[in-house]
Each structure stands twice: as C-alpha cells, then as structure tokens.
Amino acid sequence: MIKSMTGYGKAERICHGKTITVEIKTLNSKQLDLSIKLPSELKIYEFDYRNIMAAALQRGKIDAVITVTNAESEQNVNIHKDVISSYLKQIKEISEEFNIPPTSDLAMLIFRMPGIFATPEQQYDEEFENNIKSALSESLKQVDTFRINEGDILKKDLINRIHLILEYLDQVIPFEAKRHENIRQKLTKNISDIIDDNQYDKNRFEQELIYYLEKLDITEEKVRLKKHCDYFIESIDEDSAGKKLGFISQEIGREINTLGSKANDAEIQRLVVMMKDELEKIKEQLFNIL
Numbered sequence: 001m002i003k004s005m006t007g008y009g010k011a012e013r014i015c016h017g018k019t020i021t022v023e024i025k026t027l028n029s030k031q032l033d034l035s036i037k038l039p040s041e042l043k044i045y046e047f048d049y050r051n052i053m054a055a056a057l058q059r060g061k062i063d064a065v066i067t068v069t070n071a072e073s074e075q076n077v078n079i080h081k082d083v084i085s086s087y088l089k090q091i092k093e094i095s096e097e098f099n100i101p102p103t104s105d106l107a108m109l110i111f112r113m114p115g116i117f118a119t120p121e122q123q124y125d126e127e128f129e130n131n132i133k134s135a136l137s138e139s140l141k142q143v144d145t146f147r148i149n150e151g152d153i154l155k156k157d158l159i160n161r162i163h164l165i166l167e168y169l170d171q172v173i174p175f176e177a178k179r180h181e182n183i184r185q186k187l188t189k190n191i192s193d194i195i196d197d198n199q200y201d202k203n204r205f206e207q208e209l210i211y212y213l214e215k216l217d218i219t220e221e222k223v224r225l226k227k228h229c230d231y232f233i234e235s236i237d238e239d240s241a242g243k244k245l246g247f248i249s250q251e252i253g254r255e256i257n258t259l260g261s262k263a264n265d266a267e268i269q270r271l272v273v274m275m276k277d278e279l280e281k282i283k284e285q286l287f288n289i290l
Helices: 038-059 080-097 105-112 126-194 202-215 219-235 242-263 267-284
Strands: 009-017 018-027 032-037 060-071
Touching: 009 126, 018 126, 032 038, 038 060, 038 126, 060 219, 126 219, 126 242, 126 267, 219 242, 242 267
Parallel strands: 032 060
Antiparallel strands: 009 018, 018 060
16 A cells, blocks of 8 residues: 655643543655654653654654643643842842842842742653553644555555656557668668769668667667566555665666657657657655655
8 A cells, every 4th residue: 555654643632631632644754764752751752752653653754742731721830939038138139238229120130030839740641651652642643644646646646657668668569660761761861962873782782771670779779668667567565665766767768768869750759759748747745645
C-alpha cells in the first residue's frame, strides 16, 4: 500500500482533572527527523514516546507536541505572599537609603519578580501515563489514515502519468517507420551532392546505411522502457515502495534519454520531451511517498 509522508493527527484525553493533548504533523524527508515537545515532568518518558512514533511513522519530518493543561477553569497556582512582603520591605529600604521616589506601578514591578507564583509539582500515576499513550496511539492512527488517503491520490496520479509515458511511446511507432526512409533519402542526396554522376559503390553504401540505422535503432530502448513502466505499476502497492519506485523511475529516465539521443527525428524528439515532462512530475511526487 502506497502512503504519503504528509499526515496529521490530534487526540485528547481527560484524566485527574487535566486535559492531555497529542498533536502530530508529518512532512516528507529522506530520513526520520523527529521533533517532540512535551512538559518537563514528562521528559523521563520521551525516549518511549520517540520509539513508539518512530516504529509507527518510519520516515519523514515529524513534529509532535504533547501538552497537559487543567480541565477545570480554576488554575492551581499559588501566590507566595511572604515573598511579596519581602520584596516590598527591601524596595522600601532601598528607596529610603538612596532617596528614590516610590513608583506608581509598584504592583506591576513586584509581580515581575521571580518566585512570586508557584505551581505544585505534578505527579503522574500509571493511569495518567496510560492515558497519554492512548492519546498518542489514536493520534498516530489518524496520521496513518491521513497518509493512506493522500497515498491513494498520489497512486492515481502516478499511474496516470506512467500510462501517459506509454501512450507517447506508442505514438513513436509511426514516426519510427518513416525515419528509416528519411535517413536513406537524406544520405543519398548528400552523397549525390558531393559525388559527380552518382559514381559510388552502392553495395558499400547499403552496408554503411545498415550500420548507421542499427546505431540509431531504438527497439531495445522501447522494450526496456515499457518493461520499466510495467514494473513501476506492479511495485506501487508494495509496503514502503517510495525508494524502490525512485530507483525504477531512474531507469525509466535512462531509457527515455537514450531514446531521445537516438531519435534523429523532430517528432520523436517532441514525444521524448513530453515523456520527460511526465517523468519529472513523477519524481516530484515520489519525494512525498513513504
């Protein structure tokens, strides 16, 4: 099954009056590039979360955010009044000692001081940890579903472009039949222009013509190109097929280039350019396939 590397998933759980949110975004990347943000008290579990995500997502640029917030409107925050009292006392003493006039926004100044606010240290039990992993699992499933749906769209586009390359290849055949006669006429005219009264060895000319046509023969390139295109379609449903399809597309490009270098015909060259255009679009899409 073909999957895109682009995905998104978000899941929430509520446990012990707190809301656990896990949000994951993925984009294309050659390697696994995993970035995870989570509260400091959950840092001890970061390695486990990384392993879970790496196993599920395999490859891509992955940004994951795990947040824990209070589900109730009332925030569990304490204000240390004794600290405020100490700050006020010291500010008053400094003002009197250095003859500094009191400020009108003393409250704003005080509340910017460190140590005024304090939140109780969070303690997460096994139930809370299980809820985090449950949210993580659901978020990963959403990402996988997103990737599958995007992959279906990419698959249709890729197959359509491969079929276009094969259609252009079929259109080469009538021009190829005319090409041999055009080459013969062109060579005969060129020889006639430089040799008086057409006095040349016609047997030798036929031998040279056959040799020349064999060098320009594109039969093998057409056969190999069709086989590579068929193999591309056969491989598209394999798991993690992105890199393999990339290798096959390189072989397709090699045959198209050789066909173009041997073409010696404007119409065939035009078809080769159209094949190359479709192949470049295929390669761009492959960058986003897992």
